[in-house]
Amino acid sequence: xxxxxxxxxxxxxxxxxxxxxGTPVPFDAAAFDAGGLLLLRPxxxxxxxxxxxxxxxxxxxxxxxxx
Numbered sequence: 001x002x003x004x005x006x007x008x009x010x011x012x013x014x015x016x017x018x019x020x021x022g023t024p025v026p027f028d029a030a031a032f033d034a035g036g037l038l039l040l041r042p043x044x045x046x047x048x049x050x051x052x053x054x055x056x057x058x059x060x061x062x063x064x065x066x067x
Contacts, residue, residue, distance in 0.1 A: 001048055002045060003019050003045075005042050005043060008042065013029040013033065017046060017062070025059055031061055045064070047061075
């Protein structure tokens with residue numbers, strides 16, 4: 001699924017994305033590291049993978065979207 005990078009903290013390597021319906025979803029350092037990225041800027045289109053958690057969807061991977 002695709003989303004838009006919303007926030008990113010390079011010190012913690014965590015942040016959040018906005019789904020296409022505008023819903024913000026946080027991601028942690030493990031999801032960021034799984035994508036192999038070095039940096040993420042707000043507004044970039046990203047591809048995410050999710051897994052269901054007791055609190056709803058949890059992002060397991062964040063990487064740049066390619067056309």
